[in-house]
Amino acid sequence: MDKDYIEMDMLRFTTAGSVDDGKSTLIGRLFHDTKSIFEDQLEAIEQSSKKRGDENINLALLTDGLRAEREQGITIDVAYRYFATPKRKFIIADTPGHIQYTRNMVTGASTANLALILVDARIGVVEQTRRHSFIADLLGIKHIAVCINKMDLVGYEEEAYEKVLRQFSDFASRLENISELTFIPLSALKGDNIVERSENMPWYKGAPLLYHLENVYIGSDANHVDSRFPVQWVIRPHSDKHHDFRGFAGRVAGGVFKKGDEITALPSGFTSRISKIMLGKEEMEEAFFPQSVTIQLEDKIDISRGDMLVKPNNQPKSSQDLDARICWFSNSKKLTQGGKYLIKHTTKTAQAMISEITYKVDVNSLRKNEQDKEFNMNDIGRIKFRTSEPIFYDAYRRNRNTGSFILIDPFTHQTLAAGMLR
Amino acid sequence: MRNYNLNHLQQLEAEAIFVLRETAAQFERPGLLFSGGKDSIIMAYLASKAFAPAKIPFPFVHVDTGHNFPETIEFRDKFVKEYAVDLVVGLVQDSIDQGTAAEETGLNASRNALQSVTLLETIDRENFDACLGGGRRDEEKARAKERFFSHRDSFGQWNPKDQRPELWNLFNGGKGQGENFRIFPLSNWTEMDVWQYAKTEGIELPSLYFAHERNVIERNGMLLAISDFVSPHEKEEVSKEKVRFRTIGDATCTGAVISDASNLEEVIAEVSASRVTERGSRADDKRSEAAMEDRKKQGYF
Numbered sequence: 001m002d003k004d005y006i007e008m009d010m011l012r013f014t015t016a017g018s019v020d021d022g023k024s025t026l027i028g029r030l031f032h033d034t035k036s037i038f039e040d041q042l043e044a045i046e047q048s049s050k051k052r053g054d055e056n057i058n059l060a061l062l063t064d065g066l067r068a069e070r071e072q073g074i075t076i077d078v079a080y081r082y083f084a085t086p087k088r089k090f091i092i093a094d095t096p097g098h099i100q101y102t103r104n105m106v107t108g109a110s111t112a113n114l115a116l117i118l119v120d121a122r123i124g125v126v127e128q129t130r131r132h133s134f135i136a137d138l139l140g141i142k143h144i145a146v147c148i149n150k151m152d153l154v155g156y157e158e159e160a161y162e163k164v165l166r167q168f169s170d171f172a173s174r175l176e177n178i179s180e181l182t183f184i185p186l187s188a189l190k191g192d193n194i195v196e197r198s199e200n201m202p203w204y205k206g207a208p209l210l211y212h213l214e215n216v217y218i219g220s221d222a223n224h225v226d227s228r229f230p231v232q233w234v235i236r237p238h239s240d241k242h243h244d245f246r247g248f249a250g251r252v253a254g255g256v257f258k259k260g261d262e263i264t265a266l267p268s269g270f271t272s273r274i275s276k277i278m279l280g281k282e283e284m285e286e287a288f289f290p291q292s293v294t295i296q297l298e299d300k301i302d303i304s305r306g307d308m309l310v311k312p313n314n315q316p317k318s319s320q321d322l323d324a325r326i327c328w329f330s331n332s333k334k335l336t337q338g339g340k341y342l343i344k345h346t347t348k349t350a351q352a353m354i355s356e357i358t359y360k361v362d363v364n365s366l367r368k369n370e371q372d373k374e375f376n377m378n379d380i381g382r383i384k385f386r387t388s389e390p391i392f393y394d395a396y397r398r399n400r401n402t403g404s405f406i407l408i409d410p411f412t413h414q415t416l417a418a419g420m421l422r
Numbered sequence: 423m424r425n426y427n428l429n430h431l432q433q434l435e436a437e438a439i440f441v442l443r444e445t446a447a448q449f450e451r452p453g454l455l456f457s458g459g460k461d462s463i464i465m466a467y468l469a470s471k472a473f474a475p476a477k478i479p480f481p482f483v484h485v486d487t488g489h490n491f492p493e494t495i496e497f498r499d500k501f502v503k504e505y506a507v508d509l510v511v512g513l514v515q516d517s518i519d520q521g522t523a524a525e526e527t528g529l530n531a532s533r534n535a536l537q538s539v540t541l542l543e544t545i546d547r548e549n550f551d552a553c554l555g556g557g558r559r560d561e562e563k564a565r566a567k568e569r570f571f572s573h574r575d576s577f578g579q580w581n582p583k584d585q586r587p588e589l590w591n592l593f594n595g596g597k598g599q600g601e602n603f604r605i606f607p608l609s610n611w612t613e614m615d616v617w618q619y620a621k622t623e624g625i626e627l628p629s630l631y632f633a634h635e636r637n638v639i640e641r642n643g644m645l646l647a648i649s650d651f652v653s654p655h656e657k658e659e660v661s662k663e664k665v666r667f668r669t670i671g672d673a674t675c676t677g678a679v680i681s682d683a684s685n686l687e688e689v690i691a692e693v694s695a696s697r698v699t700e701r702g703s704r705a706d707d708k709r710s711e712a713a714m715e716d717r718k719k720q721g722y723f
Contacts, residue, residue, distance in 0.1 A: 007429060009433075078567065079566045079567055080567075080610070081560075081566065082559070082612045084614065088430075089612075091610055104587070107589055219426075219427055232443045233446055235473060235474075237475050237477070238476075239475075241475075245475060249473070280470070280474045288426045290436050291436050292435075400590065401590065401591065404592065405592070412598075413598065414586065415587050415594050418587070418589045
């Protein structure tokens with residue numbers, strides 16, 4: 001295993017759905033079959049299941065960690081789960097699927113490479129399937145794996161699978177960002193097509209779920225073209241040994257920076273060259289997304305947190321008037337035209353004033369509603385706003401890091417909304 | 423075109439360093455909770471990388487139950503000297519002497535829960551507005567729902583039902599008067615990641631993590647080391663075993679495991695074959711189903 005773990009990469013995926021979909025059973029099955037449930041965990045949930053009077057071991061208790069969740073038998077919040085195979089480390093953002101938890105789904109999807117969507121083979125595509133797919137697409141997830149579950153209850157018939165495939169494909173043509181859609185017929189309960197190819201469905205020629213998760217290619221999803229480096233922190237040691245040291249600390253948000261590259265600092269517009277790229281004591285030839293590094297420049301130019309280093313011939317958009325899709329999170333504050341908020345975008349914080357509420361989207365029908373402009377918790381739609389200083393950005397579809405932002409209440413400091421710039 | 427991919431450890435490292443730098447940038451006076459355990463050692467190592475060649479821009483904070491393995495304190499002092507940082511110690515004994523905390527009594531008495539009181543008092547005394555902790559989401563089910571930037575009200579309480587949504591890499595550290603944050607840069611790391619990273623980077627860890635001979639007793643299904651703070655009750659038999667610790671906490675509630683693993687490579691092999699989580703050897707988590715959640719609500723790490 002020694003050499004292997006150095007080569008292991010990482011896949012973040014999100015799952016949403018209610019208990020009835022068999023989501024907990026599926027996660028439980030993945031954990032069980034990859035030997036990721038430990039004896040003391042299993043023992044603990046066995047005891048809890050008994051105490052609650054559940055007939056079988058309730059695998060949902062593995063993910064429902066909060067007291068209120070256990071008492072009410074519901075999932076309230078995003079739970080992060082981890083498992084690994086020799087090929088990949090997996091981070092699951094496990095989110096509740098009901099409409100009142102849209103904000104949790106959005107949160108889970110914001111960092112995911114892949115969305116796993118469960119469909120009950122007996123029932124087919126339902127509203128929740130559409131909502132979950134819409135959110136995955138809105139948040140720029142490029143890979144969707146549709147798991148057609150409970151195949152054992154429809155006699156492992158190909159027809160049930162075909163029906164879901166047709167229903168879903170009809171609807172998926174309206175989604176913008178998805179580049180890969182995979183359908184896998186399975187039974188989480190019986191373990192069909194989870195780790196091993198199922199002998200009950202010889203008509204299915206694709207790979208089992210775990211193989212797909214281990215091999216789905218996400219290497220080209222990140223933007224390695226447009227070089228963006230939001231400055232997070234300026235390192236000035238003030239020591240005798242490093243008297244003149246000035247390093248710009250940050251995480252590459254897109255593209256590649258090489259030693260010797262010419263850069264432009266925004267908003268000042270001054271240019272210089274990269275003299276050194278470092279992390280700790282190690283010097284590097286280049287840095288790329290999502291590396292955290294420290295960049296030194298040949299010239300002394302004034303740069304501080306919130307500024308951005310880019311390439312002179314490939315600059316981001318710069319504007320104070322912005323257009324975005326947002327998801328509203330707050331149940332106590334409403335979005336209002338003329339409302340003033342703080343915006344956090346990369347490492348910059350500025351003020352924002354809403355100039356127009358363009359429309360709201362009905363997440364079930366996907367229809368735009370230009371009449372109803374009252375945003376309550378979990379509402380999704382489009383707005384225009386003006387910021388107190390220019391924001392350097394790319395369209396969210398082009399770069400998740402430079403195209404995303406959050407709105408914050410200047411008084412309560414609560415996170416009110418998540419947004420994706422157009 | 424060159425293949426721009428990072429392996430999982432490099433990705434976790436980049437993420438943790440980003441969070442550490444955000445902490446320095448967004449807060450006036452952060453402290454780094456340092457217990458001398460492996461997670462806090464990894465976090466401190468990452469902090470030194472994040473701000474090099476400058477010093478780590480925040481002090482280390484040790485909440486000391488007084489029930490330490492001597493090896494832990496030795497290691498702590500050496501480490502603090504090497505990184506040239508300030509060390510702030512909060513003593514649980516002080517809280518007890520002041521009457522703000524009361525010693526537990528009974529067979530399984532432990533000072534573990536009292537740490538919350540001392541931590542909150544230390545935060546208050548030192549005016550910390552953020553405390554970096556080495557907590558990981560894979561440790562425990564309540565932790566699985568914890569944020570990177572975890573808001574605490576003016577009583578130091580965690581409200582799991584009203585956590586701020588945390589999206590992308592945008593961390594909201596905004597707070598009102600008297601409120602503060604717990605920040606967990608290692609949120610996405612697993613126990614295995616920590617061991618593997620220590621090996622890859624050649625990070626030195628305390629000797630307690632590796633197999634050695636020690637007098638132990640078995641209590642509530644756990645092996646406890648005999649020390650100044652743990653002595654055998656009637657009918658408990660002391661035996662000499664080759665053991666190591668998977669976590670290092672208060673000596674009264676941290677269990678040892680029988681092991682032959684004497685270096686990182688062997689520990690990694692042992693952990694990957696293990697069928698029990700590391701907190702399986704922690705008596706503090708076994709008190710009730712929501713033991714961790716309840717302690718966190720009261721201000722625990």
